Amino acid sequence: MAWWHEAVFYQIYPRSFCDTNVDGIGDLAGVTSRLDYLTELGVDALWLSPIFPSPMRDFGYDVADYCDVDTVFGDLAAMDALIEAAHRRGIKVILDWVPNHTSSDHPWFVDSRSSRESEHRNWYVWRSLDAEGQLPNNWIRAWSDQPTWTHDPASDQYYLHCFLEGQPDLNWDEPAVRTAMHNVLRFWLDRGVDGFRMDVVHLIGKELDRNDDPELAILTHVVLNDAPVAHEYLREIRSVLNEYDERVSVGEVVLFDPQQVATYYGRGDELHLSFNFKSLMTPWRASSWAQLVNETEATHQSVEAWPTWVLSNHDNPRVATRLGGDPGRIRAAMTLLLTLRGTPFLYAGEELGLPDAIIPPDRVVDPGGRDGCRAPIPWDATESHGWPHDPWLPFVAEAGALCVEVQRRDSDSMWSFTKQLLGVRRTYRALQEGDMVGIQSSDETLFFERVVPGSRIGVAINFGSNNRDFPWPDSDVARVVFPESGTEMLSANSAVIVELVS
Numbered sequence: 189m190a191w192w193h194e195a196v197f198y199q200i201y202p203r204s205f206c207d208t209n210v211d212g213i214g215d216l217a218g219v220t221s222r223l224d225y226l227t228e229l230g231v232d233a234l235w236l237s238p239i240f241p242s243p244m245r246d247f248g249y250d251v252a253d254y255c256d257v258d259t260v261f262g263d264l265a266a267m268d269a270l271i272e273a274a275h276r277r278g279i280k281v282i283l284d285w286v287p288n289h290t291s292s293d294h295p296w297f298v299d300s301r302s303s304r305e306s307e308h309r310n311w312y313v314w315r316s317l318d319a320e321g322q323l324p325n326n327w328i329r330a331w332s333d334q335p336t337w338t339h340d341p342a343s344d345q346y347y348l349h350c351f352l353e354g355q356p357d358l359n360w361d362e363p364a365v366r367t368a369m370h371n372v373l374r375f376w377l378d379r380g381v382d383g384f385r386m387d388v389v390h391l392i393g394k395e396l397d398r399n400d401d402p403e404l405a406i407l408t409h410v411v412l413n414d415a416p417v418a419h420e421y422l423r424e425i426r427s428v429l430n431e432y433d434e435r436v437s438v439g440e441v442v443l444f445d446p447q448q449v450a451t452y453y454g455r456g457d458e459l460h461l462s463f464n465f466k467s468l469m470t471p472w473r474a475s476s477w478a479q480l481v482n483e484t485e486a487t488h489q490s491v492e493a494w495p496t497w498v499l500s501n502h503d504n505p506r507v508a509t510r511l512g513g514d515p516g517r518i519r520a521a522m523t524l525l526l527t528l529r530g531t532p533f534l535y536a537g538e539e540l541g542l543p544d545a546i547i548p549p550d551r552v553v554d555p556g557g558r559d560g561c562r563a564p565i566p567w568d569a570t571e572s573h574g575w576p577h578d579p580w581l582p583f584v585a586e587a588g589a590l591c592v593e594v595q596r597r598d599s600d601s602m603w604s605f606t607k608q609l610l611g612v613r614r615t616y617r618a619l620q621e622g623d624m625v626g627i628q629s630s631d632e633t634l635f636f637e638r639v640v641p642g643s644r645i646g647v648a649i650n651f652g653s654n655n656r657d658f659p660w661p662d663s664d665v666a667r668v669v670f671p672e673s674g675t676e677m678l679s680a681n682s683a684v685i686v687e688l689v690s
Contacts, residue, residue, distance in 0.1 A: 192383075192436045192461060193494050194620045195232035195280065196526070196610060197533045201502045202239055202261055203247065203580060204564040205536055212577040214564070216262040220270045223277055225592070229539060229603075230610035233280035235385050235438070237502055239267065240286075243293050245354045246555060248284075249387060250291035254372040264379075271380045280382040282436065287369055287425075288391040289355040296368075297356050304343050310362045313348035313396070314340075326399045327409035331556045336409055350391060350410050352555060360392045360421050370428045383429070383436030389459070390441045390452060393418025411442050419451070422458040436460045438496070446487040453493040461496050461531055468504050472511055472521075474651040478629035481528065481636070485624055488530075495530030500538050506561050508543040515541070516681030519605055520649050523670075523683035526613050527647045529624045529638065534606075537565055540595055541602035545584045553581070566591035605671075612670045612685060618645040619685075628659075633678060635659040637688065644688035645669070650678045664688050 206218025216239065226234070238248030241258045248258070257263050274281050290297055300308040315324045315337070323346065327336040330351045337346040338353045348357045358365050373384065393415035400412050422439075429435045439459040441449050444466060452459050470480050488495045499507040499521055511517040518541050525532050544560030552559055559581055566587035567574025573587050584590065595603035613619045622638035622645065629635075632652030638645045648659050656678045669685040678684060 189621050190436070190460070190494075191280065191434060192233070192438075192531055195531060196230070196613070197233045197235050197282075197438075197531065198226060198229075198231040199235045199237070199501060199533055199535045201237045201536060201562055204562050206565065206567070207575050207577060207579065210576045211260070212575070212579045213260050214579075215260070216257065216266040216270050220266075220273050223273055223279065226279065227277050229607055230614065231279070231534065233282065233382065234274060235282050235533070236284060238284045238286060243291055243354070245291070245352055247553075249286055250289070250293075250352065250355045251286050252291040252293045253295075254285075254369075255375045268379060275380065281380075282383040282385055282438065283376055283381050284387060285373070285376075285384040286387040287358070287360075288388050289349065289351060289357045292354045292356055300356075301340055301342065301347070304345070311359055311365050311368075312356050313359045313394075314343070314345045315348070315396070316345050324396050326402070328400075328407070330408045330410050332408075348394075348396075350388075350408070350413075357391070357394075360394075361417075366421065366424060370424070373425070373428050374431075377429070377432050377435060382434070383438065383460075385438045385440065386425075386459075387440050388442060389422070389439045390414060390418055390443060392421050411444065414443060414448055419454060419458060422452065423454060426454075426457050426459075439463065446483055450487045450491045450493060453491050456492065461494060463498060463533075464496055464530075465498075467497055467499060468501070472517065472651055474629035474632045474634040474649070477524070477634050477649075477651070478627055481624070481627050481634075485529070485627070495528070496533060497525055497528050497530050498533040498535075499525050500535040500561065501533070502535070502562055503556070503558055504561060506535070506542060506544050507538065508541050509560075513543055514681060515602070516679075517651075518602065520651070520681055520683040522602075522606055523609060523647070523685070524634075524649050526609050527619055527638065527645075527685065529622065535561075537563075539603050539606040540565075540590050540592065542584055542590055543586070545582055547582065551582055568593040609670060616643065616645055616669070616687075618643045630659070631656050633659060642690055644690050646686045646688045647683070648678055648686075649683045650680060653680050655679055658684075660686065660688065 202214050205214040206222050207214050208217040239261045240251045241253040241256050242248045242250050257267050271281050296308045296311050299306050300312045323337045329336045336350050349355050391413050395415045437460045439462040441452050441462045470476050484495050508518050545563030547559045563581050564579040569588050595601035618638040618640045622640045625637040625639050627636040633650050633656045635648040650656050666687045666689050
């Protein structure tokens with residue numbers, strides 16, 4: 189199997205991870221300094237949210253230079269050092285590539301808007317109003333109810349931006365754009381990165397003459413865009429990755445129909461992996477999760493693709509917050525994440541059970557209202573929680589009790605639970621690559637088996653607030669794997685992994 193099938197990815201939001209240059213913002217040297225922590229925890233690969241030069245209107249997702257590092261995070265030498273140190277520990281590194289749009293500060297766009305005849309004019313999407321004074325389409329941009337088009341008085345045309353006005357969309361129909369972006373990939377691949385998480389990659393193909401359904405006007409165009417030409421561009425991107433050994437593409441395809449998402453794997457010639465965002469919004473009910481898992485299995489097997497699973501990230505409320513802070517539920521959710529068939533993605537702080545932080549109005553900075561899930565990691569129980577300067581966002585209220593230092597000393601902490609669970613996943617091949625068998629839900633219990641020749645592992649999750657009967661008879665259970673407990677009753681809000689008789 190490919191390494192990304194067996195790996196557990198750990199997403200780091202660099203601004204919030206570890207600060208070493210005393211400015212209140214995490215940096216690449218901070219990530220490097222904590223690699224031993226990640227090795228101890230037991231993750232296999234890092235995904236770094238954007239580290240490129242940026243005016244930070246969208247905190248790095250507005251790129252001003254794809255082939256450098258923003259000085260707030262360090263420099264290219266710091267990135268090289270991080271890659272080398274991670275590889276020395278057997279940890280892969282992928283970067284967050286933003287192919288749909290740049291910053292309006294990017295030299296390409298600065299030249300593009302300088303005149304209608306500029307060299308880079310067609311690198312972005314420019315249009316005039318039609319004869320009736322109408323915009324090209326009715327699309328709505330992210331985080332607002334406003335059109336995706338902004339007027340540029342100097343040239344009296346409108347440019348497309350599916351996000352902020354400062355994030356103009358690239359025109360992937362222009363061959364020079366595709367060549368330039370392919371060379372960006374090669375720049376980082378040559379430096380040793382192991383692949384890319386590809387931001388809203390389904391947006392790179394567009395049908396500008398197709399309006400969105402007026403009944404869906406409350407939705408932004410980002411979640412509605414699904415143009416066939418995107419698959420042609422993805423095959424070109426895949427061919428670039430194929431020039432290198434074992435490099436991975438992970439697509440952010442923000443579509444909520446699993447059948448649509450499955451098409452972005454192509455015939456094994458587009459994305460290697462694609463996020464399954466329904467897991468971020470599925471209610472915490474056994475029947476709902478059984479439906480999601482069965483649906484995911486069916487759609488991915490139909491295209492011979494490998495699933496992914498995620499419960500938290502930098503764009504959504506943390507799972508601890510969504511589950512009301514209940515410790516049992518949080519641990520059950522972690523067990524589910526790390527035992528389903530597919531590649532799991534852990535968001536930094538999830539191993540600590542961090543909730544979202546409460547952000548006072550005067551500390552709000554994000555245009556998308558996502559500050560709470562981006563709060564800094566608390567490393568110790570001191571007043572500063574291991575940060576040498578007041579961080580760019582406030583800590584969670586429970587930072588002292590939930591910090592790394594305290595949890596590493598507590599064998600019953602969420603951190604210790606996650607570390608042990610990751611160890612179990614590594615121990616049993618069935619949990620890394622086994623088939624899913626017998627996915628069922630009953631009385632608020634979800635249970636399934638992971639199977640490889642000669643090995644059967646059973647997983648049961650009790651989503652309810654009452655104890656439930658154990659789903660397998662004692663005669664089928666060879667031993668309890670994790671956590672060590674009896675098998676007569678499945679406690680409320682808990683999970684268990686067992687080795688079954690083959």
